[in-house]
Amino acid sequence: MRYNILTYHIGEGFRNVFKNKKSTAASLCIMIATMLMFGIFFIIGENVNNIMANIEKDQGMQVFIIKDADESEVQEIRDIISTIDGVAEAKIYTKQEALDDLMEKWKDNRDLLEGYSGDSNIFPDSVIVKLTDLEKSADVQNQINQITINGKSYIDEIRSSDKTINALINIANGIRIVTGVLLILLIAISIFIISNTIKLTVHSRRKEISIMKYVGATNSFIRWPFIVEGIIIGVIAALITMLIIYGGYSLVIQKVAESLASIKISVAILSFKQIYKLMLLVYLTLGIGIGALGSSISMKKYLQV
DSSP: OHHHHHHHHHHHHHHHHHSSHHHHHHHHHHHHHHHHHHHHHHHHHHHHHHHHHHHHOOOOEEEEEOOOOOOOHHHHHHHHTTTTEEEEEEEEOHHHHHHHHHHHHHHGGGGGGGGGGGGGOOOOOOEEESSHHHHHHHHHHHHHHHHOTTTTTTTTEEEEOOOHHHHHHHHHHHHHHHHHHHHHHHHHHHHHHEEEEEEEEHHHTHHHHHHHHTTOOOOOHHHHHHHHHHHHHHHHHHHHHHHHHHHHHHHHHHHHHHHHHHTOOOOOOOOOHHHHHHHHHHHHHHHHHHHHHHHHHHHHHHTTT
């Protein structure tokens, strides 16, 4: 018996979808359009979060230590820095390593730096600091500047890309806010569309519904075919949107990757395979939830719930 009721509800839901082709098509088009808008910002947001995560692994600051500090003092400063909240790694970058790296960059003109070896090395020792969270950059710098050994400060200068860090944080936060606002608008618009679409179906079948109630059909029995109709519309819209985004995003990331390669910028762009599972889950949840909720809202008047 339960199986028969279930198949009846599903069958009626599909029949309603194909019976009201114009209203179904209108609902699908608007839902796809709004889902596409959300999908674009969702993808941008995921890529920004990924870029931010990669930058957090490598981004940090270079803490230069005064020249008269000896090896033990440099090591002690490094140890203190590594205990600061927000520091993922602190590594000593010696004056000799700095000179060697510069020689490597200069290559053909490295003989110009030969006179700076040994005691004539003009480079200071420093500590390369990597952060766990870019937003803690300013706080970490303040704590580093307060480091002293036996009452003496050995910190000469701190170099970091604060402007770049702040810009990235602002961009990431802005995209999160826009994506959240779009999601709310998407839900509101889609519920309105679905509920009004199904209202047309309910209105055209109001006599049938009255008869069903008269012979003893429960509200839930009458309501479920319309809920199924809303869910079907939502799921179809989600799947179509996924296909459109797959084609568009695959083309875009190819062009972006070629452009970045041509100007020698290395940025990790997420492939569609890396995000499609999460996106599909979000879209199906939205489609099913919005469809069911919109249908329930549209039925209240006629079922007097």
